[in-house]
Amino acid sequence: MKKKPFPLSCHLFILFLLFSFIANAQKKSLPPGPEESHRVGGTVQDAKGNPLSGVSVTVKGTGMGTTTDSSGRFRLSVPGPESVLVFSSVSYENREEVAGRKQKMLITLNESGNNMNDVIVIGYGTAKKRDLAGSITSISAKQLEERHPASLGDALQGMAAGVLVTTSSVPGAQPNIRIRGYSTFSSAGNNPLYVIDGVLSDNMDWVNPNDVQSVEILKDAASAAIYGSRSANGVIIITTKRGLEGKPRINVQYLHTSGVLAHKLPQANSKEVRMYRQEQSPNNPAAGGNMDSLNPNFNADNDYQDVLTRLARKNQVDFGVSGGGKNMNYFTSIRALDDQGLVLNSYAKSLLVRSNIEFSPSPKFKYTSRLQFGYSTGNRIDEGNTIFQAFQRPANYALYYPDGTLTGYISGRRNPLSVALLQVNKFQNYQGTLFSQIEYQFIPSLRFTTNAVVNYTEGRTQGFLPKLLSSNNPLTNSGSEGFSRTVNWQYQAFFNYNRTFGKDHSITGLLGFSAENTQTNKASLADVNYVNEEILTLNSGTLVPSGTTTSATGNSLASLFGRASYSYKGRYIVNALVRRDGSSRFGANNRWGNFVSGALAWRFTDERFMSWTGGVLDDGKLRVSVGQTGNERIGDFDAQSKYDFGTFFYNQQSGVAPNTTIGNPNLKWESTLQSDVGMDLSFFRGRLLVVADYYIKTTSDMLYSRPLPRETGYASARVNVGTVQNRGFELALTGRPLVKKNFDWLVTYNLSIERGVVKKLNGGQSFISGNSSDAGNAAWLIREGGALGDFYGWRQLGVYAYDQSNAYNDNWERLTPNFDKSGNFLGYTFKGQPYTGTVHSVYGRSTKLQGGDAEFANLTKDSVIDNSDRTVLGNAQPKFYFAIMNTLRYKQFTLSFTFNTQWGNKIYNNAARVLDDYGTSNIIPQPYVIYHMWRKQGDVTDVPVYRSSSVGNVRVSDRFIEDGSFIRLAYLQLNYTLPPVLSRKMFAQSVNAYIYGSNLLTWTNYTWYDPEFPSSDPLQLGQDGGNYPRRREIGLGLNFYF
Amino acid sequence: MNRSFYILILTSAIAFSGCSKFLDKKPQTEIRTSAFWQTEDDIKAAIAGMYSGMQDVCSTNFLFWGDSRSDNFVDNPKYGNVVYCTNGLTSAINGSDWSPLYTVIGRANDLLKHIPQVKALQPGIDPKAINYYLSEARNVRAYCYFQLVKVWGDAPLWTIPFDSIGIDPYKTRIPVNVLLDSLIIPDLLMALSLSDPNQKTVWEANLGLTYAMLIDICMWRHDNAGAISWYDKLVASKRYSLEPTATWKNLFIAPNKTVENIWSIYWDWTTDGGAGISGQIGAGNTNSTHKISDVIWNYFSATANSKDIRGAQSIDLKVKAHDKTLKYYAVNLDAKGAQIYPANNQANVYFPIYRFADMILLRAEAANDLNDRTTALTLLNQVHTRAGLTAYADTTLRDSATMGNAILKERQYEFFAEGRRFFDLVRNGVVAKVMDPLIKIRKPDAPGFAIDMRTILWPLSITVLNANPKLVQNQPYN
Incomplete structure (x- = not known):
């Protein structure tokens, strides 16, 4: 099984061939061919007779399709009059129609809040929402678009119950995403798994939100376990768009936003500094006064927050071309983003390019190629030494010398302005994904899919601290450069079986195999005494061996998986799945883990005895599922004992010493058992949808870094011990209180209540995470019966x-x-x-x-x-969180806005503590x-x-613990779509303009910048160490579709 | 269709048979235990690893254990912690963690286990070299256990490496005398028999260290006769003598060039990072956590003592805050004549573990204990006059108590900031006598030592206690 990754040159060659096909296919469609006799066309409208634009029209069982234009019209060629056309559009029910030979079909689509027939992606296949037995939330492109997010993660905030998205305000930073609470003690172990067009990934940093067709969030074990190994914290499946048949569609989008500091904090001015100085030296009446009135260093009165922040600006440009011929379709897009953050000199820029191509020379065969390239760069400002240093530094210290040059250190406090302007902390990342897939339909009910992908990520960091900011005597400058490269390949092959026997019995099956391999190499070099401060390459200074490191690591995974489901009339649904995963990370004795799950669903409204509910409750389904999922996110070689080198030098000899973590050949998978009971209800013909879930999620045999007695010479060992349990309730409501010809209102409400408890620890022994001394940073008590995030102190x-x-x-x-x-x-x-x-x-x-x-x-x-x-002082996890999303449409105007809330969580305001202690x-x-x-x-x-x-x-005490609850008007958009008559004059199918705002209003009692910030370590939640301030943002955008 | 189906099944089957290999990944920037211990170079690398652990032992603890609790230093208000100099240690305090010592012990145990295996694999290695490596490991292990004994008293005994998760990691504390008699002294005697007298590198734990430790241990146990006999052997080995007055500073900035240093710890910030002691007593970029005590400051700054060449070469008399000790740095003056200190991350400090002057004064102490004041005076004066001072006349130090005090004072000035003073006070039984009056001044409501002499020992760190439930905290700490 030493499969080589698909060589790049082959891939490019195939692409070249494909493009020639595209060109040919398009040429061929011009002269009348034999297919001409099977051309069909018509108009699609809604129940009120309004034409529907953008409705996807596809020929069932093929890749062929088109979309309707702004007056609802479509034309396309079909293989024959017996072909079946599928009409689908977001928030309308799908409709199938035999093509026949009609040229003027009139298709009416019914609005469907309930989307019961929507096809959603469930992992190695799709299913009708109607037939689901697990807990899956599906988010459409339209919902994402309203957010105009800089990253896809930001766009998911509030979209699904049970999914807590904590956004960061740093330019270019990704949010923290937790699905159904914290299930283990490591940071990485709590991240969801991402599946981007079938490719497994640890992140979705490189996905352009505009490319996304849909996002499916698999929350319960019965759904997620198909990705067994890493699915304990849920799976986020992202499907990107494909082109539709027809002439090329071009879209151009532009968004500009401006942001201001949302919450300015009080800071001691010079007079207050002097008051404080007198308290510091009560016996010196001159304390705080100007001992030397001519000394410019101490005669300022700075408003540092004004000095250090600016109007944040963000420019986002999207350009895309998509379309298709009879045998192929293509979707390409480019996004450029330039985000100039609130703090001076902090910025992030990125460029994302995608090209998705599908080619099906025959109805049985389909070849898919997806290419994605990303580039990002930016300057990660050192928050501690800029915006936070601003509070520490007395306001009377000068920022500039009289000659106009910047000051460096004054009385041990560095000048935050100099740091912002002169300290370099840049990064550059490059990423590419090459994906190829072949699908072959053996018989109508059996399809074979095989694909291979290579992901390449290259990173470079550059840091530099000029002499001015040096605390050394004499002043020295210093810097570093880091390089990293990760290459990952994956191979998958699977069969999908899908057949309906008679009219009532439908069966689906899946059997597959996958393998993947990841290799990461890193190097970092440190330099001092650069000869000049202009050119920051390493040949400019002297290398520092202790700052120079190299590391490399790799892991591999192999899996077998299968799924079977049976549905009787959609009334009784049973499905079961099994996955067997092997990981190189575990001890030779325990490499393989098995993950099994099963689910039942009962559409009770189809029962005769429920007929009395008709008219009120149209559809009701009860779901029960139970299953196992796993986690293997630990160090690649934690199971092995090893000797380290490169950091043990003595008398010019490089030494070797045992790694402080001893190997454990019996290390095995961490497993999470989750059971879920849920109910899907649809009232008043889809006007009100209710999805409610209750789950219990228990992680046992946690991958635990168990401390060893120090006398062994070792610090810890990875063992399987400990149990964490999460219980929760989720409620999602979608309602359409008003549906009129010119006015409608859609409201969505997602509520999540989570309760976690640590059930078992190593030897039952509690421990303190974080600060173990009595003053300073926060401390957390991890104990049996307690919860993660319990602050501990006086x-x-x-x-x-x-x-x-x-x-x-x-x-x-x-x-x-x-x-x-x-x-x-x-x-x-x-x-x-x-x-x-x-x-x-x-x-x-x-x-x-x-x-x-x-x-x-x-x-x-x-x-x-x-x-x-000491005692437990409060908990950092919210008691509940919810979001309310509203969309109101009046004629050509659409207003949408989202309120977002976290409630009942405590924050250790360490930023204030540093100042006030x-x-x-x-x-x-x-x-x-x-x-x-x-x-x-x-x-x-x-x-x-x-x-x-x-x-x-000043101990670690509740004096610095604050309530982190907040309600926020997180997003608002007012959109105006030009009437079709006007847009046609601009040669466009559709034109719209919008005003966009984010973080417009926040209600909170929290006193530092913002109560929402990501904390990744589950053992150290909710400590605000002076995070990057959040901006209040208003913008203007324009979209053109040609 | 059928054919491609079977091909697929076949490929998957082949693929899966190769899976166990596919999932076999080896560490890439570390070496697996099984691949190590093959050659003499591996031994050399592991020896360097052991010494590198000694750097971690010394970095900040050298001062905490030997000086911080004595009358050499007080806390620098705001930057340091007052508890060190007022006998208020707690289990959370820096310096209370013995892990660095056990890390070195673990590496020494590892060497002792594997050196014979390498020898068996590589019969060509010079047996003398093998024996010398073994003696280094034993010397270093003995040194670490002796530090444990001096700082915490009873301690768990590990003589084999913990190299498998199957070994029971929990051990109880063993009494001091058992440690000394069944491990430390046998280790040193074994090292003595294995060591190569021609090995004289000051950075290594060679024969000189063996003798020095045996003298130190005998004096610690008040075995004057034992100390004298080991001292005589050390002198007979002709390895060391006193460094001349003019090059006294070399003991700290170039120990490899002196005739006096027995064992110093090598340091190179470019590979090891800065030595932690710089932040405690003198770094250019941060305030020291420790301030020079008035006892030291007043002695060295008194005009009467300006002849003592150690003063200006030990502490920075120009710094008004009294918080800069320049003993470990070469003279490096700025335009105004002020010493330039390295940043704490760029400080090289060659920790002097033992030097011959220490042995001379220990021998003087032994002589004085045996009422042999003539010998004591001769030895004391060797160090005293080397400092540029006039020799004591035998008339001034007429009784054993005065002589004892003079030796102790000499040691204080000579070994200032060398991790000696607190142990000198303990050995001579004068901790409470010397420290309690000072503690009363430093912090009027602090209890001092006399109220509970058990506080001479350090508390076990809370991290250490938590990791091994079989450990019992030193009383009266909680």
């Missing part, structure tokens, strides 16, 4: 108002100190009664706490606040802290006193 009750406030009775209840008018301490009372017993006090870091020190919940009821007083003398806290900090005996506040020695006033 509960701050307040701030001691007086030195005497640190007083407790024998049961560690707070006593109230009493003072006379002149402030003399009189004694303690407890619950209004004078207290005469022993007075206990609390110590922090072995110092007795005084007035102004923070009071923490003393859970152990002893005299010290220490590690044992008094940890570094030249980091200035937020104004609130400066104004509210405890200053004198009796102050009642929630901000502790400034202390130069630490008694643990």
Whole structure:
């Protein structure tokens, strides 16, 4: 099975041949041929008699087809009068009609909110939505288009219940997608699997959203298990568009958006800095004042957020040509995107090119070739040293010297403007996919498909830090360059069987085989002392061996899979599937894993005893499924013991030492068992659709990095241990409250409720993820019975108002100190009664706490606040999330808007913590802290006193935990379509213009930039370390279809 | 149709029979355990790996264990942590993690297991070389266990490598004396018998280290006679002598050029990254976490002591913040005459593990303990006068206590920031006497040592404790 990837030259040759065919085919269609006698034509209209444009008309069983023009007319040639034409359009029911010899067919399509006859992609095949027994959400091109997304991931936000899309505001960044919660402890292990036109992938970064025909999200095990190995977190199937028969269709689209900082934060100005300086040095009345009024370094008053941000601009241009002849069709597209982010000098640009070609010389044979190329580049700004440094740096430090040059470091704080302008952190990525597929229809019920694909990704990064930003003495510049290359090939072959016996019994079957191989090579080099700062290639400086690394890794997978389904009149549906996967990542003893699943569906509305529901409930289906899915996303060689080198140098000898993870030859697949009960209901002839699902998803034998006793010399071993369970409820409603001739309204509501629980850990032992010391970054407690995202730390009750406030009775209840008018301490009372017993006090870091020190919940009821007083402070996962999408159409206008919500999640605002913890003398806290900090005996506040020695006033505590709930008007579009008469004058089939807005309104109590940001590590969820700010965006777009 | 169908079935069948091979992937930038340990070069590489582990041991811990808790340093407010110099250690504190030592022990165990196998595979390797490699591994292992004993006391004993997940990884702590008698000393004696006296590279754990450790261990156990006999053997080996006054600085910046250094850890930031100690006591790009204590500062900055050549070569007397120790850096002055410090990621520090002056003063300590003040004075004066100072007259150090104090002080100034001071205080039983008054000044409500002498030992790190439930925390820590 050492299959070589399909050589590029062969591929190009075949393409060349194909193009010649296309040219020939088109020429041939000009002179009247024998087919002329089978030309048919007609008009397609809706129930109200309006012509429908863009309806796809295909000849069943062939690749031939066309679409209707703006007046609903179509013409095409068919193999014979017995051919069956299929008319389909989004949100209309499909209709089949025998072609006959009619030239003036009049076809009326019924609107179908319910899309029961829509054909959807289910993995190695398709199925009618009507016959599904699993939980699959299908998203159409039309729904995606309204979002005008920069990436496909962004467009999926809110589109499906159970799919949480957390978008990032960094230019060029991809969102984080979670389907039905977190099922394992590793970041990669929680990513869904992407299947792009049949090709398995870890991401969909390179898919042009405009090329997408449909997206299917396989959520339950019964659907996803056909991709066994990596499907535990759901599968996202992306199908790109194909050309339709007819003359070339050209589309040109342009979108420009401008964005502003959506939420500006308060920052201490120079006056407030001086106030703070006086708190820092109470004995120095001059503190914070200008010791040297002529020193320009300290005489500024900067509004850093204004300095560092700008009007963000995004330009997006799409161009596409598609069409087809009798035997072939083609779809090509180009997208160019230039996104200039909010923070100065942060940008991303990309270019995506696609060409899809299908060629079927006979009705039995079809050859498909898909070529996709992508290029992206940009400057990833260092958020920590720019927009976040802006808050840390005192506002009175100069940005420029009097001679106009930029400043570098002043008092240990770098100039964020210099960093933004001068620090280089560029990337360039190239990606190409070559896909070839042959389909052969042996007999009408049996089709054979085989395909091969090569994915090539090349990446390059360049970093540079100029002398001005160096903290070394003398100043030195430094930089690095990184190179990476990944080559992946896949091969698949499978048979699809599809037959209906009699009228009532339909059977489908699938049997297939696949193999894939991935190889990644990386190199990174570091350089110092560049001779100039203009040319940043590595020959300019001196190589640093410790920054120079090379790595290479690879893995392979082989699979066998099969599926069978039986449907009786569409009333009783049974399907079962099995997949057997082998992965090179596992121990030799446990390479192969089996994944089995089954599903049942019952269309109860077809039963006679349900006939009374007629008129209200048109269609009702109950689905039950259970199945196993897997995860193998760990290091390629985690199962093997190995020796490392390249980082153990001693006296100019390169050393070798055991890798700190010991091999485990018994390592096996992580398996997730998921059961799902769902209901699909259609009311009022499709005016209201309800899809509800309840699932339980249990991952056991987790691929777990188990800590080893350090005395072994090793840190960890990969083992199969631990159980995580997710339960959830999903509800999707689609309604058409108004359907009038000139006005209609479509509303979709997707709600997801998820509850995860850690059931079993290694040895039952809880552990702390993140920060294990008592102050600083967030910490999480991972424990049995807890949930991922449980913040762990101290509960701050307040701030001691007086030195005497640190007083407790024998049961560690707070006593109230009493003072006379002149402030003399009189004694303690407890619950209004004078207290005469022993007075206990609390110590922090072995110092007795005084007035102004923070009071923490003393859970152990002893005299010290220490590690044992920690508790769970809240959870970072939303209790529920939902989206409401509305589309209102009035004549030529369409208004669509989406509200998006996450509710009940907590965020550790580490950005504020860094500012407010008094940890570094030249980091200035937020104004609130400066104004509210405890200053004198009796102050009642929630901000502790400034202390130069630490008694643990600023611990990892709920002081920095905030509610992350939000409701957002995420997208809005007002679209105007030119009346056909006008667009024809512009030689266009259709022209429309729109106003677009995103992130227009957000309601939240969260105080940093934005409550929505991706956190990839499931053990460390919900920490905001000063993320890239989000923009509020408004744009204008134009689409032409010729 | 039938034919192509069968062809397909056949191809799949063939394909699947090759699958087990297809799924066999080997690491590409690491080497599988089974492919290693073939040649002498493999041994050399693994030896370098072991020493590289010693760099991790020393990087920051060298100062934490030997100096941070002593009267040599205090915390630099805001940047350091006050608990080190006020006896307030906790299980979360940096320095409480013994993993780096056990990593080195694991690598030494690995060498001891596999060197004989390589020898069997490659009979041509010089047996002397084989023996020397074995002696290096034993020396280093003994050194690491002795550090464990000094810092934490009882510790688990691993003498074979943990090289299979089937081995029980959980071991309990073994008492100090058992560690010393059944492992550390036998290891050193074995190293002594295997070592090659002609190997004198200062970066390697050679014969000199064996002697130095035996002296150090005997003194730690107050076995003066033992220490003296090993000292005599060390002197008889004629390997070391005191470095002249003029080149004293070379002990730290060019140990391979001195006659005094016994074992120093090599460092090259371009391959190893910066030495962590630079961030603790002196780096150009960051504030030190440690400040030089008044004890040291006042002594070295006093005009009376300006003759002591160690002062200006140890600490930066020009830095008002008292937070720059320049002992480990060559003189490198800017236009204003101020020392230029390397960035913490570009700092080379050659950690002096043992040097001959240390042995001389230990021998003096032994002599003083045995009331042989004449010998003690002669030895003390060797180091004292080398520093540019006038020799002590026998009249000034007339009793054993004064002599003991003078030796201890000499050691403090001579070995400032060399990871010695705290252990000197422990060995001489004066931790509470010296430290408690200072701690009371540094932090009035801190308890000091006298209240619970068990706090001389460090707590076990929480990470270490969590990873092995069989470990018991040192009392009174929690």
